[in-house]
Amino acid sequence: MADEKENQSPPPPKKPWEEKPVPPQPQDAREHPLVLEVERACPGRVREAVAFAGQITLKVELEHLLELLAALKGLGYAFLVDLTAVDWKDRPEGRFEVVYWVHRFADSARLRVKAPVPEGAEVPSVVELWPTANWMEREVFDMFGIYFANHPNLERILTWEGFQGHPLRKDFPVEGVDTGAAIYPDVFPPGGGPVKPKGGA
Amino acid sequence: MADLQATLLGGEEMEVSFGPQHPATHGVLRLQLKVDGERIVNAKPIIGYLHRGTEKLFERETYPQCIPHTDRMDYTAAATNNQGFVGAVEKLMGITIPPRAAYIRMILAELQRLSSHIIWLATHALDIGAVTPFFYTFQEREKILDLFEEYCGARLTLNTMRIGGVPWDLPEGWTERCRRFVEELPKKIEDWERLLTNNRIWKARTVGVGVIDAEKAIAWGLTGPPLRGSGVQWDIRKVFPYDHYDEVEFDIPIGKNGDTYDRYLVRMEEMRQSVRIIRQCLDKLPDGPVMAWVPKVIRPPKGEVYFSVEGPKGELGYYIVSDGGVTPYRVRVRPPCFVNLQALPEMVKGHLVADVVAVIGTLDIVLGEIDR
Amino acid sequence: MSELLWTYVGIPLLKILVILLALVLLAAYLSWFERKLLAYMQIRLGPNRVGPRGWLQPIADALKLFVKEDLTPGFGEKFVFLLGPVLIIVPALLVFSVIPFGPSPNLFITDVNIGVLFVLAVSSIGVYGIILGGWASNNKFSLMGGLRSAAQLISYEVPMGFSVVTVLVMAESLSLVRIVEAQREAGVWFIFPGFVAFFIYFVCGIAETNRNPFDLPEAESELVAGYHTEYSGMKFAFYFLAEYANMVVVSSMATVMFLGGWLRPFPNVAALNFLDVVPPLGWFLLKVAFFLFVYIWFRGTFPRYRFDQLMGLGWKVLLPVSLVNLLVVAYFVALPRGQV
Numbered sequence: 001m002a003d004e005k006e007n008q009s010p011p012p013p014k015k016p017w018e019e020k021p022v023p024p025q026p027q028d029a030r031e032h033p034l035v036l037e038v039e040r041a042c043p044g045r046v047r048e049a050v051a052f053a054g055q056i057t058l059k060v061e062l063e064h065l066l067e068l069l070a071a072l073k074g075l076g077y078a079f080l081v082d083l084t085a086v087d088w089k090d091r092p093e094g095r096f097e098v099v100y101w102v103h104r105f106a107d108s109a110r111l112r113v114k115a116p117v118p119e120g121a122e123v124p125s126v127v128e129l130w131p132t133a134n135w136m137e138r139e140v141f142d143m144f145g146i147y148f149a150n151h152p153n154l155e156r157i158l159t160w161e162g163f164q165g166h167p168l169r170k171d172f173p174v175e176g177v178d179t180g181a182a183i184y185p186d187v188f189p190p191g192g193g194p195v196k197p198k199g200g201a
Numbered sequence: 202m203a204d205l206q207a208t209l210l211g212g213e214e215m216e217v218s219f220g221p222q223h224p225a226t227h228g229v230l231r232l233q234l235k236v237d238g239e240r241i242v243n244a245k246p247i248i249g250y251l252h253r254g255t256e257k258l259f260e261r262e263t264y265p266q267c268i269p270h271t272d273r274m275d276y277t278a279a280a281t282n283n284q285g286f287v288g289a290v291e292k293l294m295g296i297t298i299p300p301r302a303a304y305i306r307m308i309l310a311e312l313q314r315l316s317s318h319i320i321w322l323a324t325h326a327l328d329i330g331a332v333t334p335f336f337y338t339f340q341e342r343e344k345i346l347d348l349f350e351e352y353c354g355a356r357l358t359l360n361t362m363r364i365g366g367v368p369w370d371l372p373e374g375w376t377e378r379c380r381r382f383v384e385e386l387p388k389k390i391e392d393w394e395r396l397l398t399n400n401r402i403w404k405a406r407t408v409g410v411g412v413i414d415a416e417k418a419i420a421w422g423l424t425g426p427p428l429r430g431s432g433v434q435w436d437i438r439k440v441f442p443y444d445h446y447d448e449v450e451f452d453i454p455i456g457k458n459g460d461t462y463d464r465y466l467v468r469m470e471e472m473r474q475s476v477r478i479i480r481q482c483l484d485k486l487p488d489g490p491v492m493a494w495v496p497k498v499i500r501p502p503k504g505e506v507y508f509s510v511e512g513p514k515g516e517l518g519y520y521i522v523s524d525g526g527v528t529p530y531r532v533r534v535r536p537p538c539f540v541n542l543q544a545l546p547e548m549v550k551g552h553l554v555a556d557v558v559a560v561i562g563t564l565d566i567v568l569g570e571i572d573r
Numbered sequence: 574m575s576e577l578l579w580t581y582v583g584i585p586l587l588k589i590l591v592i593l594l595a596l597v598l599l600a601a602y603l604s605w606f607e608r609k610l611l612a613y614m615q616i617r618l619g620p621n622r623v624g625p626r627g628w629l630q631p632i633a634d635a636l637k638l639f640v641k642e643d644l645t646p647g648f649g650e651k652f653v654f655l656l657g658p659v660l661i662i663v664p665a666l667l668v669f670s671v672i673p674f675g676p677s678p679n680l681f682i683t684d685v686n687i688g689v690l691f692v693l694a695v696s697s698i699g700v701y702g703i704i705l706g707g708w709a710s711n712n713k714f715s716l717m718g719g720l721r722s723a724a725q726l727i728s729y730e731v732p733m734g735f736s737v738v739t740v741l742v743m744a745e746s747l748s749l750v751r752i753v754e755a756q757r758e759a760g761v762w763f764i765f766p767g768f769v770a771f772f773i774y775f776v777c778g779i780a781e782t783n784r785n786p787f788d789l790p791e792a793e794s795e796l797v798a799g800y801h802t803e804y805s806g807m808k809f810a811f812y813f814l815a816e817y818a819n820m821v822v823v824s825s826m827a828t829v830m831f832l833g834g835w836l837r838p839f840p841n842v843a844a845l846n847f848l849d850v851v852p853p854l855g856w857f858l859l860k861v862a863f864f865l866f867v868y869i870w871f872r873g874t875f876p877r878y879r880f881d882q883l884m885g886l887g888w889k890v891l892l893p894v895s896l897v898n899l900l901v902v903a904y905f906v907a908l909p910r911g912q913v
Contacts, residue, residue, distance in 0.1 A: 016297040017366075017493035023295045023502040053292050053506050078419050082507070084533040086522055099520070099533075101507060105419070105433070108440045112507065132422030135543045143256075158249040158572055167257050168531075174254075174261050217713050224797060239717070239880055330785060330877025336615035402786055402876045554717070554796075555789075555879045 024053040032056055034109055042071035057112040062094070065115045066124040069100060072111065073129045077102040080130035081110065085117070085140045089170045094118035096146055100126070117146055125151040143168035214242055217554075221250050225328045225558045228568030230542075232557065239553045244546045248539075251572035259532035264290055264364060264499040267529065272358035274534065275570040277320050280306075280313035280349075281512040283362040288443055289508035289519040290364045293501040302366035302491040303444040308379065308482045309352070309361055310444075310510070311475040315386070316345040317513035317565075318472050325465070325562035326397060329406050334396055341389050344382050351375060365495035376483055383479045390472055398469070407462035411548040411560035414459050421544040424537050425515025427564060430467045431459030437511035449481040461563040468565075500527050514538050514565050534573060538566040588682050592669055600817035601631035607869045614873040635810065643806035650709040657706025658804070658811035664698040665818040672825045673750045675835045675853040681750070688749035689737055692826060693730075696781075699815065700726040706812070707800035718799025721789045721880055725780055728887040733777035735895035739770035739902045740830045753834035760841035764831040766905075769898040771831040773891050775864075778823035780887070782816060784868055786875035787883060824864035825857075832860045 029035050029051035038058065039046060045068050048059040060068050082101040089095060094116035103110050117123055125148040126133045137148045138157040145166035148154055156163060165172055219232035226232070229250035235242040255274060259267050271286045272279040284306055291298065298306075319342040326334040346356040351372055353361040361367065397403045413423070418431040428435055436453045438446040454470035456463025501523040509518035515537025522531040541564050548560050605620065605627065612619025620627030645651055671688040673681040685691050700723055707719020741747060743763055744755035756762055764771045780787040789799075796802070801812045828834055835853030851859070878886070 015299070017299045017490070019494065021294050021296040021493070021495070023293070024504065026504065052504050053295075055507060057505070080422055081509075081516070082518055082520060082533065082535040084520060086531045101518075101520070101535075105435065110507075130422065131420050132540055132543060135539065139539075156249075158252040160249065167254055172257075174257055215713060239721075326876065330788070331875065332611075333615050333873045336617060340616060396874070397876075400876065402878055405882050406876060406879055553880060555877075 026050050026052045029056050034111060037075060038068070038072065038111070041075055042068050045071075055110070055112060057114055060113060060115050062115045062117055062121060062123065065098075065113070066126070068113060069102075069126055069129060072102050072113070076104045076106055077109075077111065079103040079105065080126070080132050080136075083126070083133050083136035083140065085144045085146055085168075087144060087168065087170045091116070094121070096144060098123055098140065098146065122147045122149040124149050127152060142166065145169065213237075219557065225561060227324060227561065227566055230561070230566065230568055230571075232545075232561075234554070234557065236554060239555075241549050241552055241554065241557060244549050244557065246542055246545055248542070248568070248571050251568045253573065255573040256532055256534060259529055261528060263527045264501070264529065267532065268362065268364075269358065269360045271534075272360050273569060274536070274573055275317075275512065275514065275517070275538070275567045276357060277567055278313050278317040278513045279355075279357065279359040280309040280361055281317075281510055281517060283359065284310050284444070285508060285510040285512070285517045285519050287362045287364050288510060289506055289521045290499065290501060292508050293504060293506045293521055293523060294364075294495075294499070296365050296493050296495060298366045298444075298493050299490045300445060300487045301370075301489045302493070304482050304486050305367050305371060305491060306362060307444050307446065307449070308479055308486075309349075309359075309367075311479045311482070312345050312348060312379075313359075314475050314513045315472055316342050318468050318475075319345075321468060321513075321562070321565040322393065325559075325565075328558045328562045329403065331397065331400075331403070334393055337389070337393060337396075341386060348375070348379055348382065351378070363492065364499055366490070366492035368492070370491050376486065379479065380483050383476045383483075386476050387473060390469065390476075394469060398466075404462060406555075406559060407465060407563075408460055409458070410461045410552060410556050411563055412458060412460045413544060413548055417547070418459065418544070421547065422540045423515070423544055424540065425512065425565075426464050426467045426471065427515070427541050427544070429453065430456035430464035432457055437509055437516055441509070443508070443510060446478075448485065449478050451478050461559050464563045498527060500525065509535065512537055514567065514570070515541055534570075536570045536573065538564070538568075539571045542566050542571055585682060589670070592682060593666060596666060596669055596818060596821070597814065599821060600814050601635060603817045603820065603865060604634070604813070605631045606865070607872075610866070610869045611873050614870070638806055638810040638813075641806040641809075643808065644803070646711055646803045648711045650711070653705050653709035654803075655808075657702050657709060658808040658815075659702070660705060661699045661702025661815040662811040662818075664695045664702075665815040665822065667695050668692050668822045669825075671749055672822070673753060673829065673834060674857050676753075684748055684750045687747045689741065689747045689752070689830075692749075692822070693734065693737065696819070696822060697726070697730060699819065702812075702815070703800050706804065710800070710803035712803050714796045714798075715800050715802045718796045718802070721796075722783060722800060724880075725783070725787065725789065725883060725887075728884060729777040729780040729891075732773050732887065732891035732895040733781065735892070735899050736767075736770040736774040736777070737830065739767050739895075739899050742899070742903050742906050743767060749829050749834075752830055753836060756833040757836055757841070760839070762831060762833040762836070762838075767831065767898075767902060769894065770902065771827070773895045773898070774831070775823075775827055775867075776891065777887075778827065779868065779871065780883070782819045782823055782868075784816075784820065785872040786878050788877060789880055789883060820865060820868055821861065824861045824868070827864055828857060828860040 029049040032049065032051060034056060035046065035049045035058065045060055045064040046058050047061060050057045079102065080100065081103045084099050086097045086099065087095065088097060096117040097114050098117055100113040101110065102113065123146055125137055127137065134152065135157060137151055138154060140146050141148060141154055142156045142158050143166055155161065159167065165177055214235050214237050217234045217236055219234050220226040221229040221231040231247040233245040233247060255270050258270055262270065268283055268286055271282040275282055319338045323335040323338040349359055350356045352375060353359050413431055415431045415433050418428050418433065432455050434453050434455050439453060451474045454467045454474065456467050503523060503525045505520065505522040507518055507520045509516050516535065517537055518535030520533040520535065521529050524530040545560060545564060549557050609619040620630040623629040623633045645654055670682045671685050671691050673684065703722040704719045707715040740752060740763055743766060744752040746752060746755065801809055804812060835857040837848040837851065837856050
């Protein structure tokens with residue numbers, strides 16, 4: 001059916017899925033109502049606000065992070081959707097970036113908050129604000145080695161206690177490393193990593 | 202009184218390691234239980250036994266190569282995992298997928314939701330001691346897997362979606378078979394409910410067990426049926442519709458008390474709603490291509506995007522950071538089970554050992570996704 | 574002399590041997606029956622590989638258990654660990670010495686005049702096997718299973734006892750043979766006047782044998798395998814066998830006390846004489862089989878109770894009901910004789 005039509009009539013205009021996709025562009029979102037609302041609640045703390053693909057990102061300095069997040073909680077963002085980090089390796093303003101993604105049920109508004117974290121710096125824990133951050137912060141600690149100040153129980157969560165290294169750092173090889181953590185040294189002689197045995201039996 | 206009881210009766214606590222090899226922990230979850238007799242004083246989940254570094258692997262693979270890895274996270278719901286990942290990449294690249302592809306995705310995702318809920322019902326009932334529903338439900342799941350197999354060749358790890366659409370059109374006669382299945386399923390769901398819903402023992406075991414109120418559920422970040430069971434009407438499919446969920450009608454069932462029984466009812470109703478969605482999708486299924494035009498090499502622009510779908514277990518989100526290369530710079534998966542499991546100690550405190558099993562079942566966790 | 578020896582030693586020994594073998598075989602085949610029946614309830618086929626229709630499956634299971642490695646947990650109490658299975662299997666089999674399978678003296682080993690008491694007393698010893706086994710395993714799950722089982726058995730023994738007393742009041746005898754005869758004389762099975770007692774007896778019987786929905790001591794999803802988690806090989810087989818033997822005991826007792834034992838339905842109605850084509854033993858086995866079927870049926874239908882709910886049911890519901898029932902029955906037994 002469709003083939004016949006195409007043969008008879010001139011080609012119809014291209015459908016959106018036949019065109020070359022146009023990637024979204026980042027835009028300044030300073031004037032967005034949600035950002036203005038945050039700005040009113042916590043003036044001068046938002047360093048940068050970007051809208052990308054319809055999602056608003058607030059960039060904030062690490063020292064103002066807790067203040068801003070507390071203000072967001074006060075604005076009704078009762079739900080912490082996600083908390084994670086990105087390793088930017090050689091970035092000047094700080095190697096890592098912690099990313100918070102908060103949600104408000106009243107109008108389904110979502111905001112992303114990012115703060116750069118230099119290596120060795122401590123990020124304030126938000127467990128007090130959102131209990132759900134507990135395991136997420138543990139995971140970020142486990143995977144990136146970012147310390148969270150005032151966390152009730154900051155221990156490794158996905159890897160085992162005694163694991164050396166933080167797997168999601170960019171300098172951690174995908175093949176794994178000799179973690180030096182021999183759980184049963186008499187059964188598995190030291191030298192065998194979790195993934196790639198090096199030389200050992 | 203409680204103190205007196207503790208002094209008189211000893212009150213000595215015992216530590217029980219519940220798992221990782223235990224019939225009721227649905228994989229390799231380990232719970233360190235502190236029990237006073239049979240009463241739970243404290244429960245501490247210990248996870249990570251299934252950690253495979255999926256997020257690390259994503260950074261090494263090209264975008265299309267990442268999709269099979271998503272199958273292996275929540276292995277009971279591969280299609281919804283695929284849907285989330287490809288949706289995120291499409292959002293990042295600005296791809297619009299053809300409507301037929303979107304409808305096929307919705308059908309697959311809802312079938313997957315049914316299959317996941319069926320596994321949940323089977324194991325949940327089995328944990329509480331009802332053996333028979335397991336076999337009744339798995340018979341239906343088998344039919345769903347057959348449909349999957351016919352479509353993409355795989356039954357469990359489907360890898361059935363591509364960036365820009367779906368890889369194949371539906372095989373001939375598939376829609377009729379699918380329709381026959383969804384016409385039959387509501388009757389079967391009624392059968393299962395007849396075994397459980399009004400069963401006195403089932404109610405005794407689930408009503409008032411693992412209660413979590415709406416406020417706490419939000420604070421603990423619960424999503425999916427556990428959140429809806431607490432009375433919060435919240436479904437990504439309605440709030441941030443993806444694919445063409447805004448074109449189909451369905452209700453969001455919610456519970457009242459936030460206990461295990463309510464979550465059970467919510468999931469049972471969700472199955473019916475899924476059937477309803479599939480029916481509408483089959484009715485509306487448009488003609489046309491199933492793949493959008495996408496570049497040969499997927500190379501999204503610099504940027505970051507968070508995209509979430511309503512998985513069977515809750516909000517499944519993908520946060521993708523791209524540096525403009527062929528591999529993602531960072532992929533973060535927001536695992537619903539991981540977040541939901543966190544509320545377990547809160548939910549079982551003060552209950553009996555037998556209730557731990559019920560609560561694990563009602564949270565519907567999959568360790569492949571928790572540990573990634 | 575040799576005649577005496579034959580009468581008092583030879584025949585009883587032979588009977589014991591026959592009944593013992595039949596019983597063990599019955600218990601083994603009960604597992605086949607259960608698996609098959611449960612399978613049909615659950616739309617599957619059940620065992621069907623060993624022998625025609627899987628008839629040899631119990632034999633294969635037994636052989637497997639015979640040759641399995643017999644493990645003793647390293648930190649367990651070795652002697653008590655060994656004692657556990659003995660303590661559970663011996664009483665389970667011993668009870669059958671007084672159960673009358675039919676009217677002729679050849680169909681029961683002995684008729685003790687305190688048969689009911691004997692059954693109650695001996696079968697309660699079995700709980701030691703469970704507790705000691707669970708404790709000696711030095712496993713927390715086993716211990717919890719053992720404790721659950723102890724609590725369960727003790728609390729269900731009481732209402733069960735009262736429901737049995739109801740029957741004694743009606744039959745005016747403790748002998749099991751007399752109880753059946755009393756039902757013939759009364760012309761009615763005791764299930765009709767003593768329906769409440771029968772119900773309580775059967776519920777308690779299920780609880781005593783740790784069967785679904787009261788199978789908490791071995792609740793797989795909670796306690797792994799409960800008190801027999803650490804047992805393997807023949808020791809495990811004893812626990813297994815004892816469970817099935819106990820099911821047969823409870824069913825047989827229910828048959829004797831409430832369903833008229835080997836009697837056909839309505840034993841005094843001449844119009845139903847044609848039912849006598851089935852021999853008394855046949856009637857007995859038929860009734861027992863019915864109970865066993867109900868056991869399995871329950872297992873295919875019900876979820877499991879929680880520990881505290883189980884205790885609540887036992888003490889708060891069954892015990893008062895059984896007491897009141899006993900009073901009512903006693904009143905109606907005494908009334909026609911002018912003893913009230």
